[in-house]
Amino acid sequence: MSVRSLAARAWPSRAAVSVAGSLGVVTVLLLGAVGSQAPAVAVRQVWTNVQATITVRGHGYGHGHGMSQYGAYGAARQGLTVDQILAFYYPGTTLAQLGGRMRVLVTGDTTDDLVISPAAGLTVRDRGDRTTYPLPEIPGLQRWRLVVADGRTVVEYLTDSWQRWQLPDGKPGFVGDGQFKAAEPLTLWTPAGAKVYRGKLRSAAPAAGSTKRDTLNILPLDDYVKGVVPYEMPSSWHPEAVKAQAVAARTYAAWTRAQYRKRYYQICDTTSCQVYGGVGGEQPLATAAVEATAGQVLLHEGAPAFTQFSSSSGGWTAAGSRPYLPAQQDPYDGHDANPNHAWSVSVARQRLERAYPGLGTLRRIQVTSRDGNGEWLGRVRTLRLDGSRSDRTVTGDSFRWAVGLRSTWFTIN
Structure with missing residues (x-):
């Protein structure tokens, strides 16, 4: 069975845009052409002064590559089938049947x-x-x-x-x-x-x-997925969304297995891979979704696809490392059941000063590049921190983890 590829979204190959924002004039330069990564977006904007606390507003939860889980739920609520959901989030892949076994590292058994x-x-x-x-x-x-x-x-x-x-x-x-x-x-x-x-x-x-000695669980691929899906998506969600999660999780496992054919284990049971809980983690509705999609995986050029997924795209997916992981507007992510589509948090300045101790007192923050997609010109690639002792340029990911943000798609008030 084939998954229909969506029409390729047109990227501006090179353009300059001026946008008036609350922090002043923002000049944007889109650099690069279509590829496996989103074009770099250099941003020049005024510095944001840092008081005792800063307010950070953002969109999405997670890296944003591939399927938005809340987006899959929203799409299913709008009537999309599992095939249509997968076709949207992984364009250019095709459905196929795959079996075999998995060698799963049981990390909780820490004795020999x-x-x-x-x-x-x-x-x-x-x-x-x-x-x-x-x-x-x-x-x-x-x-x-x-x-x-x-x-x-x-x-x-x-x-x-x-x-x-x-x-x-x-x-x-x-x-x-x-x-x-x-x-x-x-x-x-x-x-x-x-x-x-x-x-x-x-x-x-x-x-x-x-x-x-390490403990491994060796079992059929579908039995493995039964112990994964309930940890990755609520089993009570719309059945078509849970089916999409089952196919994505099964494909991710098959992709990992292909990368580590000769290693003594092929996948672990934590968030470093996919959470897997064995029989105790299985749920009837999730098992039904696994059985309804038995053996189905997504292929690209004949091999299992790298089917990344995260909680919420925030309205735009982020470009991944594969052509079937494009940055594209996501019309399904924003709905009343998604608490991660838009969010706001207050962050104490001292938290950042502890995370980057060489700064001294943090005085100003300046975003210097974004991915160019969506509100505020998208996810933060890099930003500059101005401290009393030194300045520091950090990645959006580094800042996200230091502050405890849900994603790198944010703006600072």
């Missing part, structure tokens, strides 16, 4: 052992020589675990105390990594408590010869 509860049909596998061992029922059994002893992974079980389970073939331990599998989801015990996972749980060495 892998501890699980007993389960029906439980087996353990030595991935070094590919031998699989059925695990027996033992009176009083509470836990099984994989742990490193004398440089090898061994199997132990807990009744009154931990004891070594002797491998039936007499080996002193595994040749390679160990892995549990059962006929039902597995309960993993971590320092924070128990979590349930579909698929297999692997005790993996991060490097050859290492005695350290």
